[in-house]
Amino acid sequence: MSARDPVSAILDLVIAPEQPWSAVVKRGQVLRIVDCEGRQAVDALFYRADDLAERYSAQDTLREQRNAYVGIGTQLISSEGRPMLTVIADTCGRHDTSAGCCSCESNAVRFGEHTRYLHACRENFLLELAKHGLSKRDIVANVNFFMHVPIDPSGHFTVVDGISEPGGYVDLLAEMDVLCVLSNCPQINNPCNGFNPTPIRVLIWDQRR
Amino acid sequence: MVSMPTGNATAQANRRRYEELRSIGQGATISALPAATQRGTADIAPASLIEEEEVPGGWYSTMRLRRSEVLRLVDLTGNATPALIAWRGGHPAERMNLADTVKVQWSAALQRGRIILSDMGHVMFSIVEDTCGAHDALVGGSVCATGGDAGHRNTRANFVAAAGKLGLDRRDIPASLSLFSPVSVGPDGSFAWQQQRKASGDFIDLRAEMDVLVAISNCPHPFQATGLEASRPILVVRHHGLAYGASDPCNNVGAEVIRAFARTNRLCK
Numbered sequence: 001m002s003a004r005d006p007v008s009a010i011l012d013l014v015i016a017p018e019q020p021w022s023a024v025v026k027r028g029q030v031l032r033i034v035d036c037e038g039r040q041a042v043d044a045l046f047y048r049a050d051d052l053a054e055r056y057s058a059q060d061t062l063r064e065q066r067n068a069y070v071g072i073g074t075q076l077i078s079s080e081g082r083p084m085l086t087v088i089a090d091t092c093g094r095h096d097t098s099a100g101c102c103s104c105e106s107n108a109v110r111f112g113e114h115t116r117y118l119h120a121c122r123e124n125f126l127l128e129l130a131k132h133g134l135s136k137r138d139i140v141a142n143v144n145f146f147m148h149v150p151i152d153p154s155g156h157f158t159v160v161d162g163i164s165e166p167g168g169y170v171d172l173l174a175e176m177d178v179l180c181v182l183s184n185c186p187q188i189n190n191p192c193n194g195f196n197p198t199p200i201r202v203l204i205w206d207q208r209r
Numbered sequence: 210m211v212s213m214p215t216g217n218a219t220a221q222a223n224r225r226r227y228e229e230l231r232s233i234g235q236g237a238t239i240s241a242l243p244a245a246t247q248r249g250t251a252d253i254a255p256a257s258l259i260e261e262e263e264v265p266g267g268w269y270s271t272m273r274l275r276r277s278e279v280l281r282l283v284d285l286t287g288n289a290t291p292a293l294i295a296w297r298g299g300h301p302a303e304r305m306n307l308a309d310t311v312k313v314q315w316s317a318a319l320q321r322g323r324i325i326l327s328d329m330g331h332v333m334f335s336i337v338e339d340t341c342g343a344h345d346a347l348v349g350g351s352v353c354a355t356g357g358d359a360g361h362r363n364t365r366a367n368f369v370a371a372a373g374k375l376g377l378d379r380r381d382i383p384a385s386l387s388l389f390s391p392v393s394v395g396p397d398g399s400f401a402w403q404q405q406r407k408a409s410g411d412f413i414d415l416r417a418e419m420d421v422l423v424a425i426s427n428c429p430h431p432f433q434a435t436g437l438e439a440s441r442p443i444l445v446v447r448h449h450g451l452a453y454g455a456s457d458p459c460n461n462v463g464a465e466v467i468r469a470f471a472r473t474n475r476l477c478k
Contacts (some may be wrong), residue, residue, distance in 0.1 A: 058384060060352065138380055189226070
């Protein structure tokens with residue numbers, strides 16, 4: 001558990017279901033993402049603030065830690081091999097970074113064309129990234145906080161019911177100035193949000209405590 | 210403990226539908242996958258060959274394939290672990306997406322009978338032949354710190370250079386697929402390398418299901434014990450493909466794949 005007190009946070013806001021959010025988190029600051037009601041996936045992309053072409057790399061992150069899941073102690077590594085953020089607190093225990101974000105197009109393939117015109121994380125990312133001069137080519141394999149995707153030794157790869165409880169959170173220490181872009185996942189066709197998208201909360205503290 | 214969902218009828222119907230799709234995707238679909246290609250079979254007839262080149266260890270190549278042409282990669286020594294990325298020809302904002310590839314097929318075990326998706330829900334490649342059946346979609350290639358020579362001759366540098374020659378840049382490099390790279394995932398998430406699943410002469414045939422641009426980097430996998438000092442040439446072949454007729458190994462394996470092909474056929478009309 002973490003001693004960081006919301007009263008001392010420099011930012012504390014609720015992100016409604018299905019909505020995106022972005023902000024630059026400065027080196028040394030701590031970003032907390034709270035799963036307010038439990039079992040709500042939060043899709044996250046990260047970019048180096050002073051060189052947006054350097055961005056989060058799921059594959060570099062997994063290679064460096066030689067483990068398939070994000071959890072306490074994970075360093076989120078950039079495409080240039082540098083640590084961007086470190087997971088310094090985590091009430092959930094396991095987060096995904098191999099399943100990507102949902103999109104209208106992948107939903108149509110997975111669940112049928114009738115699901116194509118439903119809001120999706122990539123829609124959120126496209127709109128939020130556009131505020132920073134970024135576009136679809138900048139959307140890489142992201143982190144899915146609070147999303148449970150066990151990878152079976154046989155290769156079975158399944159989004160299953162989340163294991164994060166109401167009020168669960170993850171704290172990320174910025175190792176460089178990082179543009180953080182979140183999508184509060186709107187998916188209703190798989191268990192990543194318990195088939196019912198709910199609010200999340202983000203807080204930023206000015207220094208590590 | 211988290212309580213069970215108490216959602217409305219729509220949520221419950223969506224859950225039932227998901228469980229049904231999962232049951233088929235991890236049951237009947239897997240049973241319908243074709244057997245691995247036998248090593249030493251599926252030779253390319255001379256008339257079918259379009260071009261071929263040998264790429265030495267540490268180096269890279271790019272290739273353009275038209276829809277229906279086939280990219281064959283051959284591990285000539287049993288050491289090679291080439292990494293691959295791809296873009297849609299003429300529309301490079303559409304690119305290979307391994308997350309969607311494994312999610313849509315309910316499996317990270319890419320092998321003969323599976324497809325590789327773009328980020329727009331289209332089929333980029335179908336794996337029509339594959340002797341190895343052990344490819345790594347999770348970890349990707351090397352960077353200078355973990356394999357290859359200092360500063361260059363690593364997969365990251367190779368992809369930056371390859372993208373540059375195609376008029377693309379660092380922003381365009383997606384996650385890569387490492388071929389002949391047997392990475393397993395343990396129950397705790399730990400990765401292991403299964404060298405015994407590799408053999409000299411392993412090859413894979415990736416049939417282009419749209420016009421594509423590919424970049425191939427021939428560097429050691431970061432988990433592989435042997436580095437660039439080991440001989441690791443690969444053969445990169447472009448050919449017209451084998452004739453499958455009604456017994457195509459890829460077109461019919463699972464509802465998701467059928468939908469992806471339908472979308473791709475509309476795109477390419």
